[in-house]
Amino acid sequence: MLATGCDRRADTGAVVVSAIGSPPTLANPDLRAIDEPSRALIDATAQGLVRFDAAGQIEPGLAERWTVIDDGMTYIFRLRRATWSDGRPVSAEEVAARLKRHVAPTSRNPLVPFLSAIDDVVVMTPEVIEVRLTRPRPDLLNLFAQPEMALLRTRPVSGSGPFRMVQPGPSPLLRPAVDPDRDEADEADRGARPERDVRLIGERAALAVTRFAAKRSDMVTGGRFSDWPLLSAAGVAPANIKVDPAAGLFGLAFTSRDGLLADAGARDAISASIDRTAVLKSVRSQWLPTETLLPDQLDSATPPSVPAWVALPLAQRRQAAAALVRAWGKPVRLRISLPAGPGATLLFTQLATNLAAIGIAADRVAADAPAELRLIDEVAPYDSGRWYLQTACAPCGPEASAALEAARLAPTLPERSRQVAVADATLTRDAAFIPLGRPLRWSLVALRLRLWTANARAAHPLNRLRLDTR
Template sequence: MSLGVAAAPLAGCNQRPDSGPVIVSAIGQPPRPIDPARVRLDTPTGLLLDATAEGLVRYDAAGQIEPGLAERWIVIDEGMSYIFRLRDARWSDGSRVEADQVVAQLRHQLARRSRNPLAPFLTAVDEIVTMTPQVIEVRLARPRPDLLKLFAQPELALWRSGTVGGAGPMRIVRGTRSPLLRPAADPGRADPDDPQRLAPEQDVRLIGERAARALVRFAARESDYVAGGSFVDWPLVGLAGIAPANIRIDPAAGLFGLSIVHRDGFLADPAHRAALSGAIDRAAITAAVMANWEPAERILPEMLDSAAPPALPGWSLLTPEQRAAALRQQVAAYGAPVSLRIALPAGPGATLVFAQLAVSLRTAGITPVRVGASDDADLRLLDLVAPYDSARWYLANACTVCAQPVQDALIAARDAPTLAERARLIAAADAALATDTAFIPIARPLRWSAVAMRLRQWRANTRAWHPLNRLRDDTN
């Protein structure tokens, strides 16, 4: 994928010495050590929780599953039971992690009152029980092959009440708005006669700030890593004077498009919604933000766990000119002025997206109105990275407001007793959602980072997730 970054001198990309703490600028608010069941996580707080309060498993640098609180696990009973053996771990206050505590925390995260965004995708968890002081079992009502990928998310990091953090690989040693993190001692590896000596380079200082400030800091060689970049901030990268060798793009999987929020007026008719989706010039939108950012016309990126290939919209075989003409005809036949409010975040990338959307809509006789990301709107931009590889996640998130048959199909897929039946029902839901047109796909999510050469363990991955303890080669 071409980066589309303005030419910048290569000098400086290798000049940061590998000395002193790794300075991370994460785009967002200052990180907060807080229970993940209470808030939705932005990048800074998600990185802090992932570092200080891991779950049973976690992601490594390449986005693959590795042990967390569980040192090993087995799957039995045809995928209906996961048994985890806990490692000899300590909470941040030094007390030993016990199975009863882990079970209680997992139940807390998945409780109905929890605000955890992953809870709706873990309804197959039937029971979580303590088997021994170091062994727990997660029993399922229905098989879920991707359970470990969900358990690896920072939203399922286990947070012990009354402590700052959990039992993650790092500890907060200086709790300010920009906390200093240090690798935690591992009781299973530590030699009491040879105390571990940590080099300053193993520390990480985590800063939460605006993208513009993060890029300026990186360009001035005052930080080593800018995390959490998206389409919103991408146009700033070319202005920052950062060497192209330092700019990395994740092949992120997920949803990027417009959710249809209100199904009234012009949007009440599914034929109108379909014509609107077909007339949007996706290639112009993506090219305006970043060269070679690939457009998307389908909700599902691939077959995944569906029984059929991704459903194509009915307009997919039409030429761009025919699509635009179809929307003009629908607007003209409607017989009343059409105005659509589009909710977008603030930022230069969002402005470019809106400008191209406006061209498509105005050409058809529709008046576009930009509103804030959380304001009432007719269309709302959805920009989400998929936490695991299930078609149901895509369809459920695309179905913000959709017809009852689509909702029924998604519920039936969720509750299917076998994987084969689940796959069949997912395919049916995908086809129904393509006909209903509750979501207008535009592209894959765009996720970028600025990475100093000293961070040799950084790897691009589909989760666009890069743990703070997996940046330098010698961190643990």
């Protein structure tokens, strides 16, 4: 009955998408704070040079093709014909100017620390721009495909597609933009078919799941571990629940180095005492744990650095950690900052139990409150060990920071790989971060959305959901 119930939505009309968060907006977005609805709206209406397709792979955006030359030091992009939402043509000068703003050191763009190799953006012809680097970056296209790199015009705020906002408001209606390279009859047919439209709703997870369960929406996107328990309570059919194999960081960063936490050995002992399997399975039984910062070798010269305690039984690790806490001779109490939601409550209960086993008391505080341990739950924008290490270093010691800076400034790819390996080993010794697992990202998807594909970026562009929206 569940299997048949999940496919009762008629394959007609606009696709209704609930994104977990606040009502979406394009107005003066603070790129450090955009939540899933605004991120989806920006991605849908303001593409960058390239985009992610349904499988999380690179596809053309404003650039119809590109070439990499000079041993990876120069990217040349040929722009396609495109227009802003008012019909005015997009020019190469506008693209270059907006791209420069995105990568400027003063930009609010959270990707700026990973774009420092960009030296200049130059207009070569009315159709061609050139991005010049000081150091080779083979992963640049994955960064350019992020919604944070979408090219927005500011007065008024608008983009170049692939959608236009035809009904603004808290739940905007989006329609495929006219493509100047398609003939008028084809474009008229595209605009006349409401099933090509998307209604984007930003709302809290409980409302989004309830709406989907009542068959009043076709997709819920932006699901995280904090709201995972809602799915069983809502009785959503298993065929509609999709989990991405998201690559990224999920764990606790030591944000304080005072008292007991000033000692790397103490931080390492606390990390060693966590029963990661029990912690993650309290939220989702299939959630697999990890003990390393890097998920794979990636662009490091060596496999991920493994903490020395991994080979020891958990009971022995806890015994050593408890002895260290007792030797400190003072009560130890740690604040753990977590988001709201039932999944976060389950996670905190397990973490507090684990810490109590070694004599440490724990308090749960809000995600933006001062804390000694702060949850990092981020999907990696590209496959570089430097992103993992830099993101986990919040903060880390001077030796680890110096190793990360050396990796950033490495003039060649082999040297970069060597320095990433050094930074990985140094950060592991520094015990700046407690890795727990990979980020949990889930969606609810009606079977009419036949293009939806699970992927490591957890990227699901709104123009890549149904077969007839290509």
